[in-house]
Amino acid sequence: ALHDNHEGEQAEITFAGFEGNDFIDLSNIVGAGGNLTIQQQNDPSTRKGDPLFMQNLRRAWSKASQHTKDELKGSAFTDAHGKVTRIGPIKEHPKLEAFVRSFADGKTYIGVGAWNGSPGNASDNGQSSAAHGTKNAVITYSDEDATPDAQQHRPEQHAHRAQVKMMVEPQIAAAAKPHNASSGEEPGIELHNKSGKECEYFFYDNYWNGNGTAGANFDHPLKSVRLAGRTSRFVALPASFKGRVQRGTLIPATWAEFQLEASNDHAAHGDISLEQGCDGAATIASTDGSHRVGGFEKDIVSHAPEKAVVKRSDGVKVLASTVGNWMAGPNEAAAEWEMKEVGQKKAYIKGGTGTDDVATKRYLRAVMVNATVLVKAGGRHGSEGARNNKPPQEPPYVVYLWSFIGAFCGLSILQAIFGQAQYFIDRRVPPILASYGASAVLCYGAIEAPLAQPRALIVGHSISAVSAVCITKLFGLLGPERFEELQWVAGSLSTAVAIVIMQLTKTTHPPAGATALLAAVDNDVHALGWYLIPVILLSSAVVLFTALLFNNIQRRFPVFWLQPALPPVAEPSSALGGPDVEAKPTVQPQASRSSSLTLGHAA
Numbered sequence: 001a002l003h004d005n006h007e008g009e010q011a012e013i014t015f016a017g018f019e020g021n022d023f024i025d026l027s028n029i030v031g032a033g034g035n036l037t038i039q040q041q042n043d044p045s046t047r048k049g050d051p052l053f054m055q056n057l058r059r060a061w062s063k064a065s066q067h068t069k070d071e072l073k074g075s076a077f078t079d080a081h082g083k084v085t086r087i088g089p090i091k092e093h094p095k096l097e098a099f100v101r102s103f104a105d106g107k108t109y110i111g112v113g114a115w116n117g118s119p120g121n122a123s124d125n126g127q128s129s130a131a132h133g134t135k136n137a138v139i140t141y142s143d144e145d146a147t148p149d150a151q152q153h154r155p156e157q158h159a160h161r162a163q164v165k166m167m168v169e170p171q172i173a174a175a176a177k178p179h180n181a182s183s184g185e186e187p188g189i190e191l192h193n194k195s196g197k198e199c200e201y202f203f204y205d206n207y208w209n210g211n212g213t214a215g216a217n218f219d220h221p222l223k224s225v226r227l228a229g230r231t232s233r234f235v236a237l238p239a240s241f242k243g244r245v246q247r248g249t250l251i252p253a254t255w256a257e258f259q260l261e262a263s264n265d266h267a268a269h270g271d272i273s274l275e276q277g278c279d280g281a282a283t284i285a286s287t288d289g290s291h292r293v294g295g296f297e298k299d300i301v302s303h304a305p306e307k308a309v310v311k312r313s314d315g316v317k318v319l320a321s322t323v324g325n326w327m328a329g330p331n332e333a334a335a336e337w338e339m340k341e342v343g344q345k346k347a348y349i350k351g352g353t354g355t356d357d358v359a360t361k362r363y364l365r366a367v368m369v370n371a372t373v374l375v376k377a378g379g380r381h382g383s384e385g386a387r388n389n390k391p392p393q394e395p396p397y398v399v400y401l402w403s404f405i406g407a408f409c410g411l412s413i414l415q416a417i418f419g420q421a422q423y424f425i426d427r428r429v430p431p432i433l434a435s436y437g438a439s440a441v442l443c444y445g446a447i448e449a450p451l452a453q454p455r456a457l458i459v460g461h462s463i464s465a466v467s468a469v470c471i472t473k474l475f476g477l478l479g480p481e482r483f484e485e486l487q488w489v490a491g492s493l494s495t496a497v498a499i500v501i502m503q504l505t506k507t508t509h510p511p512a513g514a515t516a517l518l519a520a521v522d523n524d525v526h527a528l529g530w531y532l533i534p535v536i537l538l539s540s541a542v543v544l545f546t547a548l549l550f551n552n553i554q555r556r557f558p559v560f561w562l563q564p565a566l567p568p569v570a571e572p573s574s575a576l577g578g579p580d581v582e583a584k585p586t587v588q589p590q591a592s593r594s595s596s597l598t599l600g601h602a603a
Contacts, residue, residue: 001141003033003086009053009108011038011139021130021207021216023326024048024137027109028100032057033086035146041136044148048127050107051146058084060103071095128326130218133207187260188236189245190287193227195280200226203235205243217243218251244273251325252277252310252318256284256295257348262359270294270358273348274338278319279312282347286360294358300341307333322349398554399445406444406550411437414542418535429535430524435461436539438511443547447557451509454558456502458540460509463501465536468494468519472526491520 001008008031014023024038026049037049050056061069061076061084069076075093077086090097091112100110106123140146193199202221222243225235242259254277258270270284272295283295301309301319308331310320320331322338335350344354411432418424419431439461442452450456475483475490483490498516502508518525519532528535551557 001034001036003031006033006086006088007031008033008086009036009049011036011049011137013038013137015137016134017130020134021132021218022046022134022137023128024131025109025127026050026107027127028053028087028104029091029109029112030089031087034141034143036139036141037146037148038137038139039148040131041138043132043135046131047148048108049146050104051140051142053104053108053146054084054143056103057087057100060099064099068095068099072099125327130216130326132217132220186236187239187241188234189258189260190232191225191227191235191245192232193229196229198226198228199247200224201245201247202249203237203241203243203245205238205241221249247279248314250312250314252312252321253279254282256282258284265359267359267361271348271355272296272346274319274342275321275323275348275351276325277310277321277334278338279316284358286358288360290360292356292358292360294346294356296342296346298341300338304337305333307331308337309334323351402550402553402555403445406546407440409550410444410543410546411440413546414539417538417542424535427531428524428527429531433515433518433525433536433539435511435514435518436543438514439509439540439543442509442511443543443557444551447547447551447555448559450559452558454544454561456507456509457544458537459505459507460502460512461515461536461540462533463505463507464494464498464512464516465519465533467498467501468516469530469532471497472520473529475520487521491517494520 001010008028010027010030012025012027017023022040024040024046026036026038032053035049035051035053035055037047037051039047064072072093072095075088075090075096076084076099077088078084087096087100090100090110097111101123104110106126109124109127111121111124138148140148191201193201202224204217204220205222207217222237222241223235225233227233237260239261244255244257246253246255255273255275256270257273258268260268262269272282272284278301280301281295281297281299283293283297285294286292301317304319308319309317310328310331312318319338320334321328322330322332322335324330338347338349342349344350344352345356348355414436415431418429439457442449443457446452471494472483472490475486478486494516495513499508499513502512515536520526525532547557
């Protein structure tokens, strides 16, 4: 739309785009002056745009402070009565972007979004989500309410989406059973979870366009089932099912694609697809004695090149999409890696042909293997000793209970050893070092924190003890009186040196700073001299042992032993639907106008 010859709101359309779905959105990046919406015909759930954008804008303007209005001078334009008539390009005015987000965030494109390596705004990125298959688009403009007339149903024109494959995801063992009315067998799939943990699997039936073509379904699963690790079950499905099963609802992920009854041979057919990423190995096989198998069994995720890997929104390291989607473009490094490790014959990697079709007159069996790596903050990619999967979230009261039990028992054992054993009493060892009270907070209470992991606990305290003893020994060469005068310097220096060494060795453990300080300023601890080091080692070992004992009853500890898993740095890629540049006006609004536009294949 044009407003006073200035570009305003824009409806953006890609028919039959990625995986056969339409991509539609409403953008205010280059300005606004009216209300505009777009949706697929007769499908309000696909609507994009705020039907009352200008009304909400004027309401927010009336409530804005004079300071805010002054900041927006030159980007918000008013008439003689102070009523906002239009706004300029949001992408050129950060203050205007913040103002518009206060009332339209998540309803329309406001910022540039993910583009040229920039992650963009999550609300804007959500505007790029796929619609449902391919249909005519209805665009409605109004100065009043741009909500399309719900009663105005138009007959659908012919659909125009390219046919897409149905997919099944990794980490599952699945068997698709064709419907056999004569035998009374129920149609469905035999599903196997070959991972070591419970997983929830989601079945997505394709969107059908009425002309024999289909679009991949990303947001409305038909059903889901939960399977414990290394178990299987039969999942009943409609005989008409033609789609995929995947672990969870997020992508990138491995897809196991299958249909239960093909129209030509009435057999079940399936394959494994990595086009939308890979979060683990998967196979699909026949069970009618034909010994047809597709997919692969080895882990190709954990040792993949960094450029092929992305961090999914749930923090899991996966292989990126090889064909691209609304979140990012195709990842060539992932495609090259999968071609090398798996090959197009075993799984769809870049579409096209050459992938085995696993057909069976009985049913298909697909096996999914969990090969994902949880990505956590801290450390480096590679995760030496890192745990591969995240434990289920426990209720808060469970965390509180075991934090209490662990801290009470751990500190009690420490005090029993050093306060009651005659061996340590004779050597004047304090019943407990105060720094281990702080360690208890981390090692029993905040057990997932990188600072609470075994490497930080053991090495951090040891480094602090050694550096503090060395420094105090050097100060001791000045004589008892001089040392007493400079004891405060020795304490500060010991702690500062310990912090830097822990930073250099990536073993930072905050309570260890207290260990270094006590070794210099606490006379009882200082008197231990070199004997402090074995005391520290034993104390740390006791804390670690009790943490391993109590933290693994209903929780899990440690997250890692030596190196944490870090999200690798992915190559920036362009998202579908980038910044608006020189968009052509499609509607020239006049005073008090309203219109509805239906776009189809001919358009």
